Amino acid sequence: MSVFCSLAQRLGLEAYPCAYPYHVYVFVYETKASHFYLNPHENADPIFQDELEARLQEMGIAITPASIDKFLRPAPTVELVLRNARNILRNAPHARRHQPTDEGPESEINVDAAEYAALFAIALLSSAWTTRILEPLCRCLQESFPTDVGFIETYILPLVDPESRPARLLRTICVALRNEDGMARKIKRRSSLENRGVLTIRLPSRNHGLDDQHDS
Known part of the structure; x- marks a missing residue:
């Protein structure tokens, strides 16, 4: 719909979703x-x-100046983004259950990334913070997108009350992720016994032109 409006405006029409x-x-x-x-x-x-107003009345929505402004006038971009984000969250469970196993355009959809983007958009643009948004956002951050901890600290945490439960939970998770990232990793040498046979390549011998096996 946004693409249609953009094209219409390029043709000189004032069109808005x-x-x-x-x-x-x-x-x-x-x-x-x-x-x-x-x-x-x-x-x-x-x-x-008048046709759209009649449909609103069939839905049980009274026709008032407020409802006309909300449903029948150009919508703010933020409202449309939040609406799309809520639709993604609503459909994510169904998409996971019915995700095709064979290759194709639909199988390339990353449902986790789509859900995370929707949660991030709601957290960034909406003042209505609830556990329904906070808990899955924290789960996505921990399990799939830990490198986004800086984005959370920069753009999300400043939006909430520092003493609120969402802020405390997010800070705890961010600190845990940074501590985990800062932990010294065990050095794994290719020559160690546990890595022998993991990957073997054949290189030509310098002296005899024969192939020798080397661990890598």
Whole structure:
């Protein structure tokens, strides 16, 4: 939808996505005083506000100036990003259960990365911090994206109350990850007994042109 709006604006149309429930429509200014809506996923037929208002009423949403501003006017970018992030989180469990095992475009989707990006976006853009967001964000950080600890410290921690439970938990995890990263690793030499036979390559002999085996 954003791509459609971008292309429309390049052609001289004022087109913006609006955050209609369950479906995003495009709000198009016909003139400064009039507008209509489009659903580019289906067809190019214009849709008018009274039709969308009737659908809102069928959903049990009263038509008020506030609901019109929320659902039938151009939506802020932040709201659309948060909406997409929530949709990703809602569909991530289903994607994991039905992830194809054979090769193909769908099998290349990294569900963990998509979920982490959605959690990070909500944490960065929303003031509504809940354990529903915090706990999976911490899990993703620990299990799959520990190198992002600097991003969490720089962009997420300053947004929350330092004495709040989310801040304390995030600080604890960040400290643990940094301590783990700073631990001295055991040196593993190729010549050690435990590594013999792990990888063998054949190199030509300098003297006789014969192949010798060397451990690597």
